[in-house]
Amino acid sequence: DSGVTQTPKHLITATGQRVTLRCSPRSGDLSVYWYQQSLDQGLQFLIQYYNGEERAKGNILERFSAQQFPDLHSELNLSSLELGDSALYFCASSPGGDGTQYFGPGTRLTVL
Amino acid sequence: QQQVKQSPQSLIVQKGGISIINCAYENTAFDYFPWYQQFPGKGPALLIAIRPDVSEKKEGRFTISFNKSAKQFSLHIMDSQPGDSATYFCAASETGGGADGLTFGKGTHLIIQP
Numbered sequence: 132d133s134g135v136t137q138t139p140k141h142l143i144t145a146t147g148q149r150v151t152l153r154c155s156p157r158s159g160d161l162s163v164y165w166y167q168q169s170l171d172q173g174l175q176f177l178i179q180y181y182n183g184e185e186r187a188k189g190n191i192l193e194r195f196s197a198q199q200f201p202d203l204h205s206e207l208n209l210s211s212l213e214l215g216d217s218a219l220y221f222c223a224s225s226p227g228g229d230g231t232q233y234f235g236p237g238t239r240l241t242v243l
Numbered sequence: 244q245q246q247v248k249q250s251p252q253s254l255i256v257q258k259g260g261i262s263i264i265n266c267a268y269e270n271t272a273f274d275y276f277p278w279y280q281q282f283p284g285k286g287p288a289l290l291i292a293i294r295p296d297v298s299e300k301k302e303g304r305f306t307i308s309f310n311k312s313a314k315q316f317s318l319h320i321m322d323s324q325p326g327d328s329a330t331y332f333c334a335a336s337e338t339g340g341g342a343d344g345l346t347f348g349k350g351t352h353l354i355i356q357p
Contacts, residue, residue: 133286164344174287174332176344187342221286230275230338232345234286 134158135224135235143241149210152238156203156224162186163205164225164232165197169218180205181227212242246270249333249348257356262320264351266333269314273335275343278307278318281330281350290331291318323355 134157144150156163165177167190176189180199191197194212199205209216219239223232248267256262268276277292293300293307293316300307306319320327330352334345 133288135286166345173349174334174345174347176346179342179344181341187344189344225343227341228338230277230336230343231289231292232277233289234279236286 133233133235135222135233137220137222137235137238139238140236141239141241143243144212145243146212146214148212148242149208150212150240152207152209152220152222152240154205154207154222154224154235156205156222157233160224160226160233161203162225162227162232163199163203164223165191165205165207166221166223166234167218168221168237172218174221177207209240214242216240217242246346247333247335247348249351251351252349253352253354255354255356256323258323258325260323260355262323262327262353262355263317264331264333264353265315265317266348267313267315268335268346270335270337270346271314272337272339273346275336275338276307276309276316277334277345278305279332279334279347281332287332320353323353325355325357328353328355 136155161182177191179187219237223234278290279287281287304321309316333348336343
């Protein structure tokens with residue numbers, strides 16, 4: 132158990148809908164990262180937050196957004212969902228600075 | 244543009260043998276190179292990591308070899324066991340500026356045959 136929690140574990144929704152994925156980092160970790168894992172694209176970095184502020188953006192679509200709250204938990208919002216957004220979404224956390232990242236168990240999103 | 248190339252895609256090794264997975268990177272600013280192990284239905288778990296100031300790091304049966312001039316690094320699993328059967332990912336990041344999202348290889352599906 133990495134200490135990173137993610138909810139929900141599974142999410143099934145329809146095209147055009149909007150969903151919110153939630154992540155609680157390890158105790159004391161200030162950095163939160165979001166990744167998408169799909170068969171065709173592999174594991175891709177989406178976005179990083181550090182202590183409530185956006186720190187870096189990766190291959191995140193404009194339809195996707197995230198935020199980190201004062202208690203350090205983070206939410207990833209996915210809107211106008213398309214079939215191709217079906218994937219595993221992982222959150223990772225880090226104390227910051229040394230590169231070490233610990234991944235949560237993921238949320239499996241299915242868009243029908 | 245794939246910045247971290249991983250090979251092979253799949254690998255079958257006999258129990259007790261050595262499993263070797265290779266990665267090559269392009270971005271010379273990368274300064275942190277972790278390996279992750281992922282079982283079906285689980286999140287990636289950090290296995291071992293190395294920085295470019297050392298050429299080798301060993302933790303138990305797992306060893307990373309790093310060649311800075313060739314921009315290559317590899318994972319060696321000694322005395323491979325059936326429980327090591329999983330997908331392995333190499334990754335890289337730049338940690339200097341604090342913006343350190345990981346760039347992953349495509350993964351290697353490792354099967355250890357009893």
